Amino acid sequence: MDSINQNQPEDNFKNLEGEDANKKIKELAESAESCFFITNIKTGIPLSVRPMSIQKIDDEGNFWFLSANDSHKNAEISTDPFVHLLFQESKYAGFLNIYGIAEISQDKEKIKELWEPILKTWFTEGEDDPRISVVKVEPSEGYYWDNKHGAVVAFAKQAIGAILGKTLDDSIEGQLTV
Amino acid sequence: MDSINQNQPEDNFKNLEGEDANKKIKELAESAESCFFITNIKTGIPLSVRPMSIQKIDDEGNFWFLSANDSHKNAEISTDPFVHLLFQESKYAGFLNIYGIAEISQDKEKIKELWEPILKTWFTEGEDDPRISVVKVEPSEGYYWDNKHGAVVAFAKQAIGAILGKTLDDSIEGQLTV
Numbered sequence: 001m002d003s004i005n006q007n008q009p010e011d012n013f014k015n016l017e018g019e020d021a022n023k024k025i026k027e028l029a030e031s032a033e034s035c036f037f038i039t040n041i042k043t044g045i046p047l048s049v050r051p052m053s054i055q056k057i058d059d060e061g062n063f064w065f066l067s068a069n070d071s072h073k074n075a076e077i078s079t080d081p082f083v084h085l086l087f088q089e090s091k092y093a094g095f096l097n098i099y100g101i102a103e104i105s106q107d108k109e110k111i112k113e114l115w116e117p118i119l120k121t122w123f124t125e126g127e128d129d130p131r132i133s134v135v136k137v138e139p140s141e142g143y144y145w146d147n148k149h150g151a152v153v154a155f156a157k158q159a160i161g162a163i164l165g166k167t168l169d170d171s172i173e174g175q176l177t178v
Numbered sequence: 179m180d181s182i183n184q185n186q187p188e189d190n191f192k193n194l195e196g197e198d199a200n201k202k203i204k205e206l207a208e209s210a211e212s213c214f215f216i217t218n219i220k221t222g223i224p225l226s227v228r229p230m231s232i233q234k235i236d237d238e239g240n241f242w243f244l245s246a247n248d249s250h251k252n253a254e255i256s257t258d259p260f261v262h263l264l265f266q267e268s269k270y271a272g273f274l275n276i277y278g279i280a281e282i283s284q285d286k287e288k289i290k291e292l293w294e295p296i297l298k299t300w301f302t303e304g305e306d307d308p309r310i311s312v313v314k315v316e317p318s319e320g321y322y323w324d325n326k327h328g329a330v331v332a333f334a335k336q337a338i339g340a341i342l343g344k345t346l347d348d349s350i351e352g353q354l355t356v
Contacts, residue, residue: 002249003309004300033269036214042223047262051273051323071180084225088266091211095229121339121347122182131181145229161299169299 007167015174016144022061022178024144028096029057031089037065038084039076039102047084048076055114061178062138063100066114066123069133077102083137093154093171095145100137110134142176185345192352194322199354200239202322206274207235210265215243217254217261217280225262226254233292239356240316241278242292244301247311255280261315271332271349273323278315288312320354 005012016024029035033053040048050073056064063085067074077083081103087096111134115127123129147154147170154170161168183190194202207213211231218226228251234242241263245252255261259281265274289312293305301307325332325348332348339346 002246004246004249007302036264036266036273036275041225045220046277046319047219047225049262049264049275049321051266051270053270068180068182071182084227086214086227086264088214088229092229092231095214097214097227099224118336118340120341120343121336122345124185124343124345126343141224143227158296158299162296163298165298165302165304167300167302 004167009166009168012169012171013174014172015177017177021142021176022059024146025061025096025098025139025142025176025178026057028089028094028144028146029054029063029087029098031094032087032096034087036086037073038086039073040080041082041084043080048072055116062136063098064110064114065135065137066111066119067104067133067135068122068131069104069106070131074104074133074135077104077135085137090151093145093147093151097143098137098139098176099141100139103136103138105134105136106132107134139176139178142178143173144176145171145173148172182345187344187346190347190349190351192350193355194352195355199320199356200237202324203239203274203276203317203320203354203356204235206267206272206322206324207232207241207265207276209267209272210274212265214264215251215261216264217251218258219260219262221258226250233294240314241276242288243313243315244289244292244297245282245311245313246300246309247282247284248309252282252311252313255282255313263315268329271323271325271329275321276315276317276354277319278317281314281316283312283314284310285312317354317356320356321351322354323349323351326350
């Protein structure tokens with residue numbers, strides 16, 4: 001902990017486990033709707049990064065994506081399934097960092113469940129398009145940065161802190177163990 | 179290029195160089211206001227990630243941050259100055275990926291230039307707080323994902339594409355060479 005965090009009069013670290021961790025992940029990721037999906041972590045420098053829409057986060061905290069089976073992403077996951085997902089809910093809060101293991105399948109049932117009509121723009125043959133693959137990411141560890149009471153309180157506390165010259169912010173962060 | 183992008187009737191890749199690259203970087207990063215700042219890329223798995231506010235992007239395309247000199251981030255930059263910055267302007271567009279070299283200094287002039295009153299919440303002694311350090315990131319390469327005509331047009335095109343079963347989106351992406 002650096003000297004700035006040591007100045008916080010309130011506790012601003014809170015690790016979350018199990019159900020609480022799942023709830024926080026779902027809340028932040030569903031609100032973000034998209035993420036940076038990072039592959040090639042161990043096998044390549046530079047890392048390989050692209051934005052991705054999430055289709056679903058299930059109750060076990062797994063992330064589900066639809067992806068073209070001939071994409072670079074799929075090729076990279078086949079070589080190295082260790083991936084990194086970064087979500088951002090708003091400009092200054094609701095950041096989520098997830099490490100996980102990705103698994104690719106062509107599970108027809110799951111494609112049907114995740115399908116949305118707008119996807120026909122890309123998978124032009126619809127939900128039976130043979131290029132659709134399902135990418136599941138099972139989180140292995142995570143970290144979040146958020147505000148305790150939302151943006152308005154956070155801003156007010158920071159402003160009061162600045163006037164008083166006191167480290168006073170509404171931030172809360174911690175490890176997520178699912 | 180995967181089979182989905184090959185279906186795009188319009189050109190949706192455009193690499194930008196020099197002044198055009200700088201302009202795009204400034205536009206996306208200034209609108210994002212904060213980023214994921216990733217260190218420990220070569221030297222550690224997992225990567226080390228945290229959200230950071232940007233203080234400034236100068237006309238040469240360099241990013242400027244203020245950081246506590248006893249933070250993990252500063253220690254990691256001292257070991258390995260190769261960093262990765264990820265910016266997100268909105269939920270589905272304006273994504274920016276920057277690789278660069280970070281340099282830490284205690285340049286008093288620069289601190290004065292980057293200082294904002296709200297920072298007194300964290301650097302409680304104000305702009306003369308001895309813990310303030312300046313982190314400059316000079317981009318070495320970048321990539322962007324954006325829409326050509328903004329969110330409304332992008333959505334309309336995708337919806338029409340979905341009805342027609344044609345790959346029709348307003349996306350544009352490419353390499354940034356500064």
